[in-house]
Amino acid sequence: MARQKLKEIVIDRSWCKGCGICVHFCPTKVLEIDANEKSVAVRPEDCICCKMCELRCPDLAITVLIDQGEDNEK
Amino acid sequence: MAIQDYLRQRYFPHMWCPGCGHGTILNSLLRAIEELEIEKNDLVITSGIGCSARISGYVDFHSLHTMHGRALPCATGVKLSRPHLNVIVPMGDGDALAIGGNHFIHAARRNIDITAIVMNNRIYGMTGGQFSPLSGPGVNATTAPYKTIDNSFDTVKLAIAAGASFVARSTAYHAQESTDILKKAIQHKGFSVVEILSQCPTHYGRKNKEGDAASMLEFHKKNTARIGSKALEKNPDLTPRGIFVDVDTPEYCAEYEKIIAVASKEKM
Amino acid sequence: MKNKIKFIQGNEACVEGALYAGIDFFAGYPITPSTEIMEHLARRLPERGGKFIQMEDEIASMCAIIGASLTGRKSMTATSGPGFSLKQEAIGYACMTEIPCVIANVQRGGPSTGNPTHVSQGDVNQARWGTHGDHSIIALTASNHQDVFAMTVDAFNLAETYRTPVILLLDEAVGHMREKLIVPEEGELEIVDRLRTALGRDVDYHPYLPREDGRLPMSDFGGEHRFNVTGLFHDMWGFPSNNPKVINELLRHLVDKIENNVQAITRYKEHCLDDAEYILVSYGSSARSAIHLAKSRRNRGEKIGVLELQSLWPFPTELVREKCSNAKAVLVVEMNMGQVLAQVKAAVEKPDRVFLANRIDGKLITPSDIKKLLRVIQGRGV
Numbered sequence: 001m002a003r004q005k006l007k008e009i010v011i012d013r014s015w016c017k018g019c020g021i022c023v024h025f026c027p028t029k030v031l032e033i034d035a036n037e038k039s040v041a042v043r044p045e046d047c048i049c050c051k052m053c054e055l056r057c058p059d060l061a062i063t064v065l066i067d068q069g070e071d072n073e074k
Numbered sequence: 075m076a077i078q079d080y081l082r083q084r085y086f087p088h089m090w091c092p093g094c095g096h097g098t099i100l101n102s103l104l105r106a107i108e109e110l111e112i113e114k115n116d117l118v119i120t121s122g123i124g125c126s127a128r129i130s131g132y133v134d135f136h137s138l139h140t141m142h143g144r145a146l147p148c149a150t151g152v153k154l155s156r157p158h159l160n161v162i163v164p165m166g167d168g169d170a171l172a173i174g175g176n177h178f179i180h181a182a183r184r185n186i187d188i189t190a191i192v193m194n195n196r197i198y199g200m201t202g203g204q205f206s207p208l209s210g211p212g213v214n215a216t217t218a219p220y221k222t223i224d225n226s227f228d229t230v231k232l233a234i235a236a237g238a239s240f241v242a243r244s245t246a247y248h249a250q251e252s253t254d255i256l257k258k259a260i261q262h263k264g265f266s267v268v269e270i271l272s273q274c275p276t277h278y279g280r281k282n283k284e285g286d287a288a289s290m291l292e293f294h295k296k297n298t299a300r301i302g303s304k305a306l307e308k309n310p311d312l313t314p315r316g317i318f319v320d321v322d323t324p325e326y327c328a329e330y331e332k333i334i335a336v337a338s339k340e341k342m
Numbered sequence: 343m344k345n346k347i348k349f350i351q352g353n354e355a356c357v358e359g360a361l362y363a364g365i366d367f368f369a370g371y372p373i374t375p376s377t378e379i380m381e382h383l384a385r386r387l388p389e390r391g392g393k394f395i396q397m398e399d400e401i402a403s404m405c406a407i408i409g410a411s412l413t414g415r416k417s418m419t420a421t422s423g424p425g426f427s428l429k430q431e432a433i434g435y436a437c438m439t440e441i442p443c444v445i446a447n448v449q450r451g452g453p454s455t456g457n458p459t460h461v462s463q464g465d466v467n468q469a470r471w472g473t474h475g476d477h478s479i480i481a482l483t484a485s486n487h488q489d490v491f492a493m494t495v496d497a498f499n500l501a502e503t504y505r506t507p508v509i510l511l512l513d514e515a516v517g518h519m520r521e522k523l524i525v526p527e528e529g530e531l532e533i534v535d536r537l538r539t540a541l542g543r544d545v546d547y548h549p550y551l552p553r554e555d556g557r558l559p560m561s562d563f564g565g566e567h568r569f570n571v572t573g574l575f576h577d578m579w580g581f582p583s584n585n586p587k588v589i590n591e592l593l594r595h596l597v598d599k600i601e602n603n604v605q606a607i608t609r610y611k612e613h614c615l616d617d618a619e620y621i622l623v624s625y626g627s628s629a630r631s632a633i634h635l636a637k638s639r640r641n642r643g644e645k646i647g648v649l650e651l652q653s654l655w656p657f658p659t660e661l662v663r664e665k666c667s668n669a670k671a672v673l674v675v676e677m678n679m680g681q682v683l684a685q686v687k688a689a690v691e692k693p694d695r696v697f698l699a700n701r702i703d704g705k706l707i708t709p710s711d712i713k714k715l716l717r718v719i720q721g722r723g724v
Contacts, residue, residue: 015086019093019275024288055105055249058097058287059087060078082570085581118563120409131570131581136563138412139572139582140405141435147402151409151417154393155367156564159413177405180398330393337388 004049005067009041015061022053022062077104080114082134089128091199093287095246095272099193100129102249102270103164106256117160120149122174125200125274126166126193143174146181149188157187157327160260167194167208171227175207182236182265186326189259189266190238192229195274203277214281229269230318239264241319245271245294248315255317264325271298271313346525352516353378355487355523356420356446359494361386362526364533366415369395369406371425374458375514376448379420400425404432407443411436412571414536414562416498420446422514423456426465426472433507434473435573437596440550440558442501442536444494446510448517449626451704460704461514463626466681469509470655476593478600480607481509481655485629487523490516492531493609493652499534500607504599505558511654513677515627515706536560539567550592551578556599600656608661609652614640618647620716621666622699623686624675625651628707632675635709635716646716654682662689671719672696675712 009030018037028046031039031053039062041047047064054062081104090097107117117135121127123142130137136159140148145163153161170178170192181188197215198204205215210226233241240262244252252270259266273279273290284290299306301316348358356379360368368387370380380396387394393410397403400421407417421429426447436443449465451457465472469481480500484493490512497508539559541547547567552558561567570580575589583589600607613633615621624632629650636646649665651658666672666686672695674683680698687693699715701707 015088017087017092019287021093021098021288021291025291052249055101055253056098056246056291057101058090058092058094058246060081060097060101060104061087063076063078082581114568115564115566131572134568136568137570138409138563139570139574140408141431141573144401144405144432144435147397147405148409150395150397150402151367151369151406151411152413152563153409154395154406155410155413155415159564176398177402180402330388330395334388334391337385338391341389 006044006047006049007065007067009044009047009053010063010065011039011041012061013038015059017059019058021056021058025052025056027052075108077101077108080104080107080134081132085132088132090125091276093273093275094125095195095274096126096129096193098246098249099164099191099252099270099272100132102252103162103191103256104133105253106260109253110257110260112160112260116158117162118149118152120145120152120161120163122165122169124166124169124198126164126169129164143169143172143177145169146174146177146188146190150181150186153186153188154327154330161187162189162191162260164191164193167192167196168198168206171229171232172207179232179236182233182238182267184326185237185239185264185323187263187265189256189268191256192267192269193272194229194269195272195278197274197278199274199277203281229267233267234319237265238267239319239321239323240266240317242267242317243269243271243313243315245298245315246273247291247294251315258317258320262320264323348523348525349520350487350523351378351518351520352487352490352512353448353518354382355490356494356510356512357382357386358523358525359491360418360444360498362491362531363495363498364416364535365418365498366392367407367410367417368392368419369397369403369410369417370419370421371397371400371403373400373422373425375450375517376420376422376446378517379446379448400428401432404429404445408432408436408439408441411441411443412563414565418444418446420448422448422450422458423452423465424454426468430472434475434477436507437473437477437479438573439571440505440596441507442505443507444497444501444510445507446494446512449511449513457704459514461627461677461706462702462704463513463628463677464681465511466654466678469511476597478597479509479655480504480506480600480653481511482609482653483511483625484652485516485626485650487521489652491523491525495531495533496609499532502534502536503557504603505560506600509655511626513626538562542566548578549580550576552595552599556595556602604656604658604660607653607656608658610658610661611650611652612665613637613648613650615647615649615665617645619645619670620647620720621669621672622646622648622675622712623651623662623666623672623682624648625654625682628675628677631707631709631712635712638709651682657685657689659685659689662686663691666690670695673699673712673716673719675699675707677701677707
């Protein structure tokens with residue numbers, strides 16, 4: 001299976017409470033908490049699409065959109 | 075369908091504190107429901123009182139937010155009346171096993187087809203951090219200023235002893251595992267108990283120096299191990315996770331249908 | 343089909359009434375002196391596809407009928423004093439969430455375990471104020487089996503009409519006594535079915551938005567409309583709210599829907615009341631003795647009548663005032679320390695002419711018990 005490619009990490013800023021769970025457990029340190037205490041994807045290029053941020057988010061604020069490009073069809 | 079489509083979004087953001095494990099459990103539960111492709115109209119969520127109980131208001135199903143500890147008997151009325159409905163009952167540890175303890179063991183004894191989720195954060199969060207029957211000894215709480223001396227229940231052992239036909243445990247850290255277990259629990263025909271260790275950073279974490287939400291999740295990770303794993307074999311003090319019981323025993327509503335068959339025949 | 347004549351206990355008459363009214367679901371817990379109700383329904387309900395469940399306790403029984411009612415089933419539980427106390431939390435929940443259900447309380451002596459096998463009428467005020475917080479409630483009662491039947495049917499009807507729990511206040515004497523019941527034919531008594539919303543699938547349904555007449559069309563759990571039910575103050579969708587306007591309007595609605603309909607809810611009977619100089623106000627098994635006394639004294643030319651109340655809550659204040667307006671004296675005949683007495687005193691123009699003829703020792707009050715007091719009031723010696 002080809003490695004999944006990230007399209008976008010969508011974070012609903014009005015739902016995010018900035019608990020930092022996603023930041024702490026991201027294996028490639030893609031996310032950070034910004035000055036407004038909200039999670040933000042600062043290094044999306046490092047994302048491996050494991051979706052653990054989305055699955056663990058207690059605010060249901062994160063959606064990891066995966067590129068459904070040709071590579072991923074194989 | 076995205077899991078957000080199962081939410082009553084106009085009530086978001088939800089009222090839980092930052093880092094509350096209950097949100098993660100809701101997240102896992104909605105994924106299970108989505109993957110099982112359950113129709114919204116075929117699902118009833120019944121809850122009691124407490125932080126956990128607020129789940130029912132947030133989800134776009136038939137939702138019944140009842141009284142403290144009384145979610146299971148209310149759910150029993152719903153299920154026995156309309157056995158085709160899926161009935162899921164999320165409860166807190168105090169809700170399920172203190173004030174609702176009697177209902178819990180009897181629902182298990184009847185083996186009625188309800189999925190009970192015990193969201194165990196070992197504390198009464200909504201009232202501000204009193205110890206619960208799942209806190210165990212040595213815990214700081216507002217009602218235990220010198221630490222608790224009360225022993226705790228083992229939810230899994232209690233559910234098994236009471237007759238639940240599906241019993242499992244996971245944690246808020248193990249979100250994917252929780253979803254997988256919840257799927258099986260919902261599909262199981264009979265009384266299912268899924269204990270999910272949750273975290274209350276606000277009232278438990280701070281008082282017991284367990285740090286923020288992330289470090290409490292690290293605690294779930296470090297202190298639990300899957301049944302049958304090497305880790306558990308090496309260190310039996312770890313809390314076991316996984317499915318402990320999954321047996322096929324007569325289910326209450328199905329048995330009652332047999333009563334109806336006998337009674338209506340006698341009548342004729 | 344011909345009328346069925348039965349010779350049965352009052353508790354069985356209650357069961358017959360519930361079946362006639364269309365009961366689908368019963369949950370209960372054994373307690374003297376109401377147990378026969380659950381025993382008979384355990385047999386009778388499944389015969390017609392209904393559901394019966396013996397729960398782990400009184401609280402659970404009340405909760406189960408709430409859950410069942412939400413799915414569209416006519417639901418009932420039965421109990422007595424100690425169990426009635428335990429059910430109060432959930433009765434309040436049913437008031438707040440406007441879930442129709444019927445609670446039969448076959449009264450025994452209290453407080454506490456009290457006098458389980460003997461008669462009392464000590465739960466009148468508990469029926470009104472047993473659960474916490476402002477609310478209103480409907481409570482019916484009956485003195486004979488034909489009326490137990492009719493009042494049970496009415497209890498279901500009123501529960502559906504006003505979307506509220508209705509208390510059926512029976513007592514041990516009526517519950518355990520055997521007498522004749524003629525089961526009415528189908529159609530003879532009115533049956534009120536649940537008012538359901540006519541709104542279709544994709545129309546925004548407001549489960550807690552009353553119509554102009556105060557009634558709220560329901561939608562069954564499992565049906566087309568998904569909504570929230572909560573014991574917290576809630577908006578028209580049933581979602582929790584602490585908005586002062588929402589709280590104010592909901593609480594007023596819960597009280598007004600009953601208190602503004604006292605006349606429609608009131609049930610009573612008159613016995614020799616027209617020209618009565620002395621009026622006995624009574625209900626339940628006490629009323630049997632009151633009626634007996636009135637009739638026997640009438641035969642001797644004394645102008646005594648009975649106002650038999652069959653609805654105790656909301657209290658029929660206007661009715662009592664009107665009926666008692668020309669009386670020289672009013673005797674409230676009941677088996678407690680004066681629970682209805684207080685209501686009657688508050689209702690009439692001359693409360694100092696209202697007296698209590700009671701008995702609280704577990705024995706049924708007799709006509710001669712009442713007569714003794716009557717004689718004193720009439721100034722005719724002891």
